[in-house]
Amino acid sequence: MNNPAPLRQHVESLVSQWKTEDARTLLEQRVAQGDPEACGVLAVWRCTGQHLPRDLDEARRLFLRAAQGGDAHAGVIYTNFLAAGVGGAADWAGALDLLRRRSAIDPQAGQQLYLLGEMALDDKGDPAEALPEPRIIGTSPDVRLFPKLFSETECAYLAAQAMPLMQPAMVVHPTTGEQIRNPIRTSDQAIFTWPIENPVIHALNRRIAAASGTKEDQGEALQILRYRPGQEYKKHLDALAGLENQRVMTMLVYLNADYEGGETVFPEADLSVRGETGDALLFRNLLPGGETDMRSIHAGLPVTTGVKLIASRWIRQQRFID
Ligand SMILES: O=C(O)CCC(=O)C(=O)O
Numbered sequence: 548m549n550n551p552a553p554l555r556q557h558v559e560s561l562v563s564q565w566k567t568e569d570a571r572t573l574l575e576q577r578v579a580q581g582d583p584e585a586c587g588v589l590a591v592w593r594c595t596g597q598h599l600p601r602d603l604d605e606a607r608r609l610f611l612r613a614a615q616g617g618d619a620h621a622g623v624i625y626t627n628f629l630a631a632g633v634g635g636a637a638d639w640a641g642a643l644d645l646l647r648r649r650s651a652i653d654p655q656a657g658q659q660l661y662l663l664g665e666m667a668l669d670d671k672g673d674p675a676e677a678l679p680e681p682r683i684i685g686t687s688p689d690v691r692l693f694p695k696l697f698s699e700t701e702c703a704y705l706a707a708q709a710m711p712l713m714q715p716a717m718v719v720h721p722t723t724g725e726q727i728r729n730p731i732r733t734s735d736q737a738i739f740t741w742p743i744e745n746p747v748i749h750a751l752n753r754r755i756a757a758a759s760g761t762k763e764d765q766g767e768a769l770q771i772l773r774y775r776p777g778q779e780y781k782k783h784l785d786a787l788a789g790l791e792n793q794r795v796m797t798m799l800v801y802l803n804a805d806y807e808g809g810e811t812v813f814p815e816a817d818l819s820v821r822g823e824t825g826d827a828l829l830f831r832n833l834l835p836g837g838e839t840d841m842r843s844i845h846a847g848l849p850v851t852t853g854v855k856l857i858a859s860r861w862i863r864q865q866r867f868i869d
């Protein structure tokens with residue numbers, strides 16, 4: 548009988564001895580024999596680009612095969628890829644169908660179906676009804692606030708999903724492009740990368756895209772930021788020097804309001820914003836000609852009491868592949 552655990556252990560042990568080629572050959576042999584465990588491991592390698600060139604299409608096929616062989620975790624990732632069109636065409640109806648089937652045994656799937664049922668969505672997962680009209684907060688830079696873009700339930704859901712994933716927030720190093728710790732940004736963050744961007748998070752990303760007049764695939768992964776007392780995001784520009792596909796806009800959604808301090812401020816424009824739960828702040832980081840708008844410099848002031856939670860999405864000029 549096939550016992551999957553030893554394969555994973557064997558592969559890990561080969562990798563730790565720098566025998567990655569042997570591990571890869573073993574996995575590929577087992578994949579050829581239809582071993583779901585091997586499909587699951589290789590899918591993760593293909594998805595992350597660890598040990599093998601990254602290939603999202605191949606990752607998606609392997610997650611499906613692993614799922615068909617009974618790997619529930621691979622099934623979750625496959626559903627997420629299908630909903631968001633990662634590694635192949637999007638199939639929103641197909642993803643909902645998989646969620647429905649899983650909901651019999653997986654409360655997370657049931658919760659997602661409930662939240663999606665509360666949203667008015669079209670057959671692609673886009674908002675089917677008009678979004679709140681934005682209030683213009685400033686014109687240079689362009690800053691607008693969409694009251695209640697997310698419901699209280701959606702905000703609470705994002706916060707709950709993010710909590711177990713919280714890690715110290717990073718910034719991009721200006722010359723190497725690496726993610727580094729920096730006292731400019733002392734909050735914690737959780738990032739909903741593609742494998743964990745479930746259909747609810749995807750539908751919220753589509754709502755952000757619709758409100759900002761952009762395509763969903765221009766957005767970087769949605770991040771949840773948590774600021775405890777004293778934590779802040781010091782003055783910075785979201786546009787980064789040297790990016791070819793620049794961060795044209797930023798959308799911040801306030802997930803709660805029971806804290807003090809923590810305003811989002813634009814010192815050059817003399818603006819200070821404090822959203823209610825579900826309010827979304829959209830601002831432009833670039834001038835119409837594409838250069839960085841230095842007036843878009845902004846900060847999240849230190850929280851003084853309570854905990855501030857926001858969702859943040861940096862939106863690129865064109866399709867963004869992480
Ligand atoms: O926390 C805030 O209010 C600002 C967050 C921010 O600037 C960002 O996520 O880029």
Ligand SMILES: [Fe+2]
Pocket residue numbers: 783784785797845
């Ligand atoms: Fe920012």
